[in-house]
Amino acid sequence: MMDPERVLEIANWSHQLTPDEFERARAGLNERAFPQGSTICEEGHAFDAWIGVVDGLVKLRSLSADGKDVSLSGIHAGGWFGEGTVLKGEKRQYDVVAVRDTTVALLDRDTFMWLFENSAAFSRFLVRQLNERVGFFIGLVENGRMLDPTARVARALASMMNPVLFPDVGHHLMITQEEIGLLAGLSRPIANQALKKLEQSEILRWEYGGVTVLDLEALQTYDR
DNA sequence: GCATTAACAGCCG
DNA sequence: CGGCTGTTAATGC
Numbered sequence: 001m002m003d004p005e006r007v008l009e010i011a012n013w014s015h016q017l018t019p020d021e022f023e024r025a026r027a028g029l030n031e032r033a034f035p036q037g038s039t040i041c042e043e044g045h046a047f048d049a050w051i052g053v054v055d056g057l058v059k060l061r062s063l064s065a066d067g068k069d070v071s072l073s074g075i076h077a078g079g080w081f082g083e084g085t086v087l088k089g090e091k092r093q094y095d096v097v098a099v100r101d102t103t104v105a106l107l108d109r110d111t112f113m114w115l116f117e118n119s120a121a122f123s124r125f126l127v128r129q130l131n132e133r134v135g136f137f138i139g140l141v142e143n144g145r146m147l148d149p150t151a152r153v154a155r156a157l158a159s160m161m162n163p164v165l166f167p168d169v170g171h172h173l174m175i176t177q178e179e180i181g182l183l184a185g186l187s188r189p190i191a192n193q194a195l196k197k198l199e200q201s202e203i204l205r206w207e208y209g210g211v212t213v214l215d216l217e218a219l220q221t222y223d224r
Numbered sequence: 225g226c227a228t229t230a231a232c233a234g235c236c237g
Numbered sequence: 238c239g240g241c242t243g244t245t246a247a248t249g250c
Contacts, residue, residue, distance in 0.1 A: 149227085176241065187228050192243065206234060209241065 002029050010054045010105050012078060012167045016121035027113025033103045040096040040104060047092055048109035052080040056102025057175065059183055061092040073136070074099065074160050074183040076175075078168040083126060084133075086112050095104040099179050139220075149186050153194035154203070154222035156184040161213055174210040198222070 007014050007026050014025055021034055031054060034040050040058065041047035051058075058075045075081055085092055086109050114120040157180070159168055180192035187216050190215045195211070198204050213219055 177243095178241080188242085189229090189244080191226065196243095206242095 002026055002031070010111045011052060011080075012108075013080070013122065016125065017115075017119060018121070021115060021119045021122065024114060025107065028108045030106045030108075031103055032075065032106060033101070034098040036098055036100045036102075038098050040098060040102075041092055046090075048063050048089075049082070049106040050080060050086050050109075050112045051082045052107070052199040053077050053095070054103040054105050054107040056103055056104075057099040058104070059180060060094045060096055061097055067117065072177070074156065075177075076085065076160060076166060076169070076173070079120060080129070082208050083112075083129065087116070119140060128164060131134050132162060136162065136165070149184070149190045149201075150194040150197045151222050152184045152186065153180060153191055154198060154219050156180060157204070157213070158216065158220040158222075161216055161219070171214075171216070172210060172212045176209055 004022070004026060007022070007029060010031075011025070011029070014022060017025060018224045034056075040051070043062065053075050055077050058079070060073050060075070082092075083094075084090075089109075116126065136159060139159060153184065157173070159177075160173060160183075161171075163169065177191050177195065178188050180186075180195070184191060184194075186194070195204070195206050198219070199206050201218070202214045203213070203222065205214060
């Protein structure tokens with residue numbers, strides 16, 4: 001069973017649990033590693049666990065009618081997702097792919113449901129998270145209609161900097177231009193150009209293998 | 225036309 | 238050295 005210290009480290013939401021709830025959570029958690037490019041779970045499969053990214057980067061991907069790769073979102077360390085699928089006991093609506101070598105934590109469905117039914121703190125966390133997702137998906141719809149690559153990169157980055165969905169994220173994010181391209185649905189040269197534009201607007205600063213966001217508000221509302 | 229792919233040199237760790 | 242970055246030229250939708 002996982003070390004209690006480790007639980008606190010990888011699951012931000014576990015801090016608010018009562019000792020009894022915490023023990024339940026601890027018993028239901030497992031860690032697993034996935035190499036770059038591997039599929040953590042596929043669309044259409046029942047995957048009965050809530051997933052947290054411990055280390056690395058994961059994307060949610062769906063295939064459009066013509067078989068084109070459409071990324072929905074990037075999830076990095078500290079993010080938990082898939083609560084919709086677990087709650088409804090549904091099949092996955094999308095693939096989950098490791099963009100780079102990644103370690104995830106899995107909370108099995110029974111434990112998830114027990115916490116949901118019995119823990120006020122856990123329920124509060126979930127409501128907050130689901131609420132944040134609503135705004136997130138609204139942004140996604142807009143993103144689909146925006147053709148300007150710079151705006152798409154801005155949204156992709158902004159969605160990864162959300163302090164509710166990613167509690168430990170600061171203003172800095174470790175990500176390559178290649179990965180940004182994958183997440184925004186663009187090639188690397190275009191992602192590179194978009195980043196340069198955002199840098200010129202003083203919205204972010206590009207560093208080697210990462211970005212520092214200077215103006216999150218501007219990044220979230222960028223529209224041209 | 226604009227974006228993607230391929231390819232290159234240069235740079236960082 | 239290996240991976241990431243900035244850029245360009247050729248190619249495709």
